[in-house]
Amino acid sequence: MSEKELGKKWDRCLADAAVKLGTGLGLGIVFSVIFFKRHTWPISLGSGAGLGMAYANCQNDLRSHYMLRKNEKVSICF
Amino acid sequence: MAARILSVVKLATKVTIAGGAVYVVYDSGLLGSSEQGAVALEKAKAAIPPAVDEWMKYFGVEAQLPTVPKMEFAPLEAWNSGVRWTISALSEAPTKASDYTYQGIQYIKDLTK
Numbered sequence: 001m002s003e004k005e006l007g008k009k010w011d012r013c014l015a016d017a018a019v020k021l022g023t024g025l026g027l028g029i030v031f032s033v034i035f036f037k038r039h040t041w042p043i044s045l046g047s048g049a050g051l052g053m054a055y056a057n058c059q060n061d062l063r064s065h066y067m068l069r070k071n072e073k074v075s076i077c078f
Numbered sequence: 079m080a081a082r083i084l085s086v087v088k089l090a091t092k093v094t095i096a097g098g099a100v101y102v103v104y105d106s107g108l109l110g111s112s113e114q115g116a117v118a119l120e121k122a123k124a125a126i127p128p129a130v131d132e133w134m135k136y137f138g139v140e141a142q143l144p145t146v147p148k149m150e151f152a153p154l155e156a157w158n159s160g161v162r163w164t165i166s167a168l169s170e171a172p173t174k175a176s177d178y179t180y181q182g183i184q185y186i187k188d189l190t191k
Contacts (some may be wrong), residue, residue: 007154009112016115024110030099034092057112 001065009061017054024050 001009028046036042068074107114 003154012112012116015119016112019108019115019119023103027103034096038135053109054115057115059113072170 005064007066013054013058013061016057017051020054020057022050024048024053037075 024046025043026046028043032038032040032042032047103109106118108118
């Protein structure tokens with residue numbers, strides 16, 4: 001993986017983490033206000049879930065370069 | 079009878095609002111892959127200044143939002159150059175230390191002459 005590609009992947013990771021954290025927080029707030037009498041735990045759960053999803057996405061993205069895909073041919077050099 | 083209907087209506091409203099929020103989030107791709115998340119962030123960043131302007135006009139406030147300064151900072155470049163600078167400083171440190179010590183001793187000798 002070239003450095004440029006790696007840098008782009010990290011940028012995407014950070015942007016995705018910000019988006020998912022915000023989304024989780026927002027949904028947590030909505031559920032906390034509507035269903036759970038303004039307790040804090042849905043907000044923590046939502047933010048945590050969002051961060052976890054971002055981590056998993058980032059992990060897949062960074063590993064995808066080294067994954068073999070079905071139709072790809074791999075050359076073996078001795 | 080009316081109280082029960084009211085409580086059912088309240089529950090239905092709550093479920094509609096929460097379900098609508100979840101649907102909007104899912105539909106806009108906020109919970110999808112990294113690319114979708116990055117695209118959504120760019121769209122949000124592009125949509126903020128016009129939205130803020132609209133709200134300012136609505137409230138009759140003519141204050142200008144300070145423009146976010148454009149940062150030409152590349153963390154990777156800064157880190158790499160920082161590492162290079164640190165290592166070169168460390169490698170030159172003994173030579174420089176002995177030079178400065180020598181100069182200091184000379185200075186004190188000159189003072190005591």
